[in-house]
Amino acid sequence: xxxxxxxxxxxxxxxxxxxxxxxxxxxxxxxxxxxxxxxxxxxxxxxxxxxxxxxxxxxxxxxxxxxxxxxxxxxxxxxxxxxxxxxxxxxxxxxxxxxxxxxxxxxxxxxxxxxxxxxxxxxxxxxxxxxxxxxxxxxxxxxxxxxxxxxxxxxxxxxxxxxxxxxxxxxxxxxxxxxxxxxxxxxxxxxxxxxxxxxxxxxxxxxxxxxxxxxxxxxxxxxxxxxxxxxxxxxxxxxxxxxxxxxxxxxxxxxxxxxxxxxxxxxxxxxxxxxxxxxxxxxxxxxxxxxxxxxxxxxxxxxxxxxxxxxxxxxxxxxxxxxxxxxxxxxxxxxxxxxxxxxxxxxxxxxxxxxxxxxxxxxxxxxxxxxxxxxxxx
Amino acid sequence: xxxxxxxxxxxxxxxxxxxxxxxxxxxxxxxxxxxxxxxxxxxxxxxxxxxxxxxxxxxxxxxxxxxxxxxxxxxxxxxxxxxxxxxxxxxxxxxxxxxxxxxxxxxxxxxxxxxxxxxxxxxxxxxxxxxxxxxxxxxxxxxxxxxxxxxxxxxxxxxxxxxxxxxxxxxxxxxxxxxxxxxxxxxxxxxxxxxxxxxxxxxxxxxxxxxxxxxxxxxxxxxxxxxxxxxxxxxxxxxxxxxxxxxxxxxxxxxxxxxxxxxxxxxxxxxxxxxxxxxxxxxxxxxxxxxxxxxxxxxxxxxxxxxxxxxxxxxxxxxxxxxxxxxxxxxxxxxxxxxxxxxxxxxxxxxxxxxxxxxxxxxxxxxxxxxxxxxxxx
Numbered sequence: 001x002x003x004x005x006x007x008x009x010x011x012x013x014x015x016x017x018x019x020x021x022x023x024x025x026x027x028x029x030x031x032x033x034x035x036x037x038x039x040x041x042x043x044x045x046x047x048x049x050x051x052x053x054x055x056x057x058x059x060x061x062x063x064x065x066x067x068x069x070x071x072x073x074x075x076x077x078x079x080x081x082x083x084x085x086x087x088x089x090x091x092x093x094x095x096x097x098x099x100x101x102x103x104x105x106x107x108x109x110x111x112x113x114x115x116x117x118x119x120x121x122x123x124x125x126x127x128x129x130x131x132x133x134x135x136x137x138x139x140x141x142x143x144x145x146x147x148x149x150x151x152x153x154x155x156x157x158x159x160x161x162x163x164x165x166x167x168x169x170x171x172x173x174x175x176x177x178x179x180x181x182x183x184x185x186x187x188x189x190x191x192x193x194x195x196x197x198x199x200x201x202x203x204x205x206x207x208x209x210x211x212x213x214x215x216x217x218x219x220x221x222x223x224x225x226x227x228x229x230x231x232x233x234x235x236x237x238x239x240x241x242x243x244x245x246x247x248x249x250x251x252x253x254x255x256x257x258x259x260x261x262x263x264x265x266x267x268x269x270x271x272x273x274x275x276x277x278x279x280x281x282x283x284x285x286x287x288x289x290x291x292x293x294x295x296x297x298x299x300x301x302x303x304x305x306x307x308x309x310x311x312x313x314x315x316x317x318x319x320x321x322x323x324x325x326x327x328x329x330x331x332x333x334x335x336x337x338x339x340x341x342x343x344x345x346x347x348x349x350x351x352x353x354x355x356x357x358x359x360x361x362x363x364x365x366x367x368x369x370x371x372x373x374x375x376x377x378x
Numbered sequence: 379x380x381x382x383x384x385x386x387x388x389x390x391x392x393x394x395x396x397x398x399x400x401x402x403x404x405x406x407x408x409x410x411x412x413x414x415x416x417x418x419x420x421x422x423x424x425x426x427x428x429x430x431x432x433x434x435x436x437x438x439x440x441x442x443x444x445x446x447x448x449x450x451x452x453x454x455x456x457x458x459x460x461x462x463x464x465x466x467x468x469x470x471x472x473x474x475x476x477x478x479x480x481x482x483x484x485x486x487x488x489x490x491x492x493x494x495x496x497x498x499x500x501x502x503x504x505x506x507x508x509x510x511x512x513x514x515x516x517x518x519x520x521x522x523x524x525x526x527x528x529x530x531x532x533x534x535x536x537x538x539x540x541x542x543x544x545x546x547x548x549x550x551x552x553x554x555x556x557x558x559x560x561x562x563x564x565x566x567x568x569x570x571x572x573x574x575x576x577x578x579x580x581x582x583x584x585x586x587x588x589x590x591x592x593x594x595x596x597x598x599x600x601x602x603x604x605x606x607x608x609x610x611x612x613x614x615x616x617x618x619x620x621x622x623x624x625x626x627x628x629x630x631x632x633x634x635x636x637x638x639x640x641x642x643x644x645x646x647x648x649x650x651x652x653x654x655x656x657x658x659x660x661x662x663x664x665x666x667x668x669x670x671x672x673x674x675x676x677x678x679x680x681x682x683x684x685x686x687x688x689x690x691x692x693x694x695x696x697x698x699x700x701x702x703x704x705x706x707x708x709x710x711x712x713x714x715x716x717x718x719x720x721x722x723x724x725x726x727x728x729x730x731x732x733x734x735x736x737x738x739x740x741x742x743x744x745x746x747x748x749x750x751x752x753x754x755x756x
Contacts, residue, residue, distance in 0.1 A: 039703060043710040047691070068678070068703045076681060076699055084695045300446070303454060313425070317462045321454055325417060325446045332421040332710055 003140075003189050003216065005248045005269075009357060013265035014240070017357045020248055020269070022140045023187060024080070024088045027055045029248065029269040030357075032260070032350045033090060034343050035277060038063045039073075039083040042277050043335040044343065046085050051313065052344050056088035056140070058272045061133055062097030066116050066123075070136040078138030090272070091139035092252070093130040093172075093193075096221075099148040107147065109164065127172035131190070135179055139188065143219060144172035146193040151227050158197035165195045166209040173213050191250060193221040194239040203235050207242040218243050219250040220268075233262050240267035257286055257349055258373035261366035264353055276346045280338035283327045286345040290372045292320070294338070299324045312344035381518075381567050381594065383626045383647075387735060391643035392618070395735045398626055398647070400518045401565060402458070402466045405433045407626065407647040408735075410638070410728045411468060412721050413655060416441045417451075417461040420655050421713040422721065424463050429691065430722050434466035434518070436650045439511055440475030444494050444501075448514040456516030468650070469517035470630070471508040471550075471571075474599075477526040485525065487542065505550035509568070513557055517566065521597060522550035524571040529605050536575035543573045544587040551591050569628060571599040572617045581613050585620040596621050597628040598646075611640050618645035635664055635727055636751035639744035642731055654724045658716035661705045664723040668750045670698070672716070677702045690722035 002023045009017040018029040034041045034049065037060040041049055049057065059079055064070060073082045079089055095112070098105060102114035104122075111126030127145045134142035145168050147161040169192045176190045192210035196202030203220075210218060220239045223232045236251055243249055250270035251263050263271060276286065285292040287307035292299070294306070305315035306323060314337045326334035349369070356365040380401045387395040396407040412419045412427065415438040419427055427435065437457055442448060451460045457467055473490070476483060480492035482500075489504030505523045512520035523546050525539040547570050554568045570588035574580030581598075588596060598617045601610045614629055621627055628648035629641050641649060654664065663670040665685035670677070672684070683693035684701060692715045704712035727747075734743040 038707040038709055039700070040709050040711040043714070045711065045714060046695070063707075067707055068699075072679065072699075076679060076697075082697075082700055082703075084697075084700065300450065301454060317424070319454075319460075319462075321446075321450075322417070322460055322462065325460075329416040329441075329445055331416055331418050332713055333418040333423065335710055336421070336423060336714065 002186050005217065005246065007245065011357050011360055011362055013362055014267045015264045015353075015357045015362050016267055016269060017354055018248065018269055022056075022088045022189075024086060024140055025055060027088060028354060030264045030350055030353055031056060031270050032346045033058045033270065033272040034346070035060075035272055035274045036083075036089075037274075038067070039079065041339075041343070042281065043332070043339045046083070048340055049085075049343070050087075052340070053347055054087065054343070056090060057085065059089050059091045059137065059139060060094070060097060061091045061130065061137065062094035062101065064091075064137060065094060065133050066118055070133040074136035074138070078136075080138060088140040089137075090141040090250075090270075091134045091137055091143065093143040093145040094125055094133065095130070095145045096148050096253070098125055107164075109167065111145070111168075112147075127168040128175040131172045131176045132179070135176075135188065141189045141191060141217070142176070143191050144169045144193055144215075146195055146221055148195075148222055149197060151197050151222070151225055153197045155199060155202075158195075158199055158202055161197070162195050162202050162206050165193065166206065166213075169193070169210055170213055173215065189216045191215055191217040191219050193219045193252070194243075195222050196235070196239075197222060198227055198231050198235060200234065200238045203238040204242055207239045211242065211244065215247075217248040217250065219252050221252045223251065224254045229259060229262070232259075233266055236263060236266040236268060243267075256373070257345070258370045260349060261353055261356075261362060261369060264357070265362060265366065276342035277339050280342040281335045283334070283338065285323075285338060286342050288372070290375055294320060294323050295327050296324075306338075306341050307345070310341065310344065310348075312341050314341040314344075380564050383595065383624065385623065389735050389738055389740055391740055392645045393642045393731075393735045393740050394645055394647060395732055396626065396647055400434075400466045400567075402464060402518055403433060405466060406732060408642045408728055408731055409434060409648050410724045411436045411648065411650040412724070413438075413650055413652045414461075414467075415652075416445070417457065419717075419721070420659065421710070421717045424461070426718055427463075427721070428465075430718070431725055432465070432721070434468060435463065437467050437469045437515065437517060438472070438475060439469045439508065439515065440472035440479065442469075442515060443472060443511050444496055448511040452514035452516070456514075458516060466518040467515075468519040468628075468648075469512045469515055469521065471521040471523040472503055472511065473508065473523045474526050474631070476503055485542075487545070489523070490525075505546040506553040509550045509554045510557070513554075513566065519595070520554070520566050520568045522547045522568065522570055522593075524573055524599055526573075526600055527575060529575050529600070529603055531575045533577060533580075536573075536577055536580055539575070540573050540580050540584050543571065544584065544591075547571070547588055548591055551593065567594045569593055569595040569597050569626075571597045571630070572621075573600050574613070574617075575600060576605055576609050576613060578612065578616045581616040582620055585617045589620065589622065593625075595626040595628065597630050599630045601629065602632045607637060607640070610637075611644055614641060614644040614646060621645075634751070635723070636748045638727060639731055639734075639740060639747060642735070643740060643744065654720035655717050658720040659713045661712070661716065663701075663716060664720050666750070668753055672698060672701050673705050674702075684716075684719050685723070688719065688722065688726075690719050692719040692722075
């Protein structure tokens with residue numbers, strides 16, 4: 001067996017310490033996956049990601065399908081070889097980007113027809129196609145195509161999307177099993193995605209239907225898209241309570257530093273978010289004392305590192321005054337240094353969370369992080 | 379003595395192998411200095427520059443004076459500490475940028491009055507001020523303020539600029555000696571700049587006048603600004619023939635890969651140019667086989683490194699197909715990888731040139747590089 005998942009410990013909150021084994025190495029969970037949309041985590045060389053200890057990154061199927069194309073990547077040996085990254089990669093299904101980036105979306109039971117945001121060309125993404133693309137990319141974990149709706153949504157809309165998501169999940173699974181298992185050599189795990197908007201009973205229904213299809217792991221999708229954090233947590237908990245204890249759970253697209261432990265406490269094992277990389281490019285630095293908006297004039301002569309408590313190579317060498325100057329001057333180096341630090345912050349936050357689960361003090365750790373971030377940006 | 383320069387060998391062409399000692403390490407010459415305009419070599423961390431073996435970089439006084447300001451940098455301990463770079467730094471005088479970037483320049487014998495290209499504020503740059511700024515920056519090598527004129531220029535214009543350049547050089551030297559040598563602790567070397575446009579006799583006259591002022595090193599300025607390469611070489615040779623053999627010679631703002639050896643053969647020891655960094659950001663890759671315009675469709679499936687003969691960390695890991703994709707996708711990582719490689723190419727070119735001088739075959743090496751670059755971009 002190339003893949004496995006093992007829960008090593010569950011604490012009083014429901015948080016799990018686990019280990020996800022893939023053909024490209026073991027991943028300690030809960031894990032944060034830096035986002036590498038277009039076959040690169042923006043402004044970081046892979047060498048930096050390795051130095052930072054990233055064990056798994058995310059690639060966006062929508063972007064890679066449109067450019068450079070999954071066929072090209074497949075022909076060149078798959079995404080790992082194409083981008084020279086030997087550790088694990090999870091790819092999403094492309095669905096979320098079709099719904100958020102593309103034009104002229106038309107959803108039918110067959111799939112979703114859309115125009116590329118790059119050149120306006122028309123494409124049809126079906127559950128089978130999304131699975132096929134991800135097989136060509138050769139990611140370690142692939143996601144099924146789901147229907148993403150805006151929230152708050154009327155119950156009937158959510159119910160219809162749930163129904164379609166389940167039907168698509170079944171088709172995606174059938175297609176995947178037919179293709180991927182052909183020679184008994186499993187090189188990819190395929191996860192289902194729980195939908196149901198903000199309706200607890202629909203979340204439960206979605207989870208039950210996906211469990212019946214039987215995936216090796218499950219994601220919770222369509223959350224953290226604008227609804228209150230309490231609702232995100234509640235919906236996550238509803239789904240997680242039903243999902244099999246021995247399989248990994250992935251909450252898609254989260255979250256802020258002060259929210260991560262809340263999701264972990266709802267039994268989430270995997271997360272991804274563009275926040276650390278995107279915020280870095282906008283001069284927002286995450287530190288142990290809260291956010292530092294480094295362009296602020298108060299940092300002009302500040303000779304401290306971005307975060308005095310941080311052990312990353314940026315904090316070991318460069319000052320806030322220097323970073324502020326680089327941002328003011330519009331230098332690319334600013335994004336490089338800030339991104340490096342922010343990814344370190346997130347990966348380190350998860351290390352601390354894993355340690356807190358180990359020692360049974362996640363709730364205390366979580367309140368401390370929240371208190372530091374409640375004060376707002378410095 | 380904190381500084382010294384030693385010519386280790388002169389070959390038949392007039393090329394010199396030398397060693398420039400500074401308080402921040404010894405520099406093997408001929409040397410190429412990567413340009414770090416705004417206290418960073420664009421898109422490279424200092425760690426990368428160290429890995430690449432850069433022994434000295436250039437900072438632009440005009441930019442640093444306007445932002446973040448020499449007083450701020452001085453207060454924070456100087457440019458080396460500000461940008462966390464322990465090796466040598468050469469700063470220009472700001473003159474060239476005033477003439478090329480700023481608005482409403484008004485030149486008088488006192489200095490040059492200009493408006494900042496950033497905010498339109500009026501500033502006066504005098505020979506004394508340029509020296510003062512560079513002392514505050516704490517660069518290892520500082521340049522005197524010179525008058526830069528466009529070429530081709532009428533003889534009378536060139537003559538007047540030469541006269542003013544010499545007068546400014548004298549004032550800059552006096553000011554410098556008064557300030558810098560105060561406690562007998564020489565932390566900076568100040569170089570004069572030979573002007574004279576494209577008139578051989580004016581170049582000689584300028585050199586003689588500067589030699590009389592007595593600098594520890596001399597630059598040749600106002601060249602490679604549009605005139606034919608032959609003229610650049612001729613003017614360089616005219617100046618170099620008169621300059622003291624035991625002192626370093628710096629040809630400012632050059633050059634293309636296939637031209638570097640020509641300048642070295644005219645007795646030049648130091649060079650700087652934005653070309654490798656700027657070209658990299660525009661997807662122009664320098665290789666041992668000539669230029670590679672990596673956005674070209676022919677590289678879409680090219681799994682070779684940028685330069686199969688290159689030993690840099692980018693060529694060791696990434697393919698042309700991947701770089702092409704990163705540029706097509708507008709990823710910052712493209713600039714990071716391309717810049718790293720191009721700087722390696724230049725520093726390695728200089729290593730090969732030093733070796734060619736050592737073994738007495740610079741002319742042969744030079745023709746080989748020219749032949750490879752004559753074919754034009756691939």
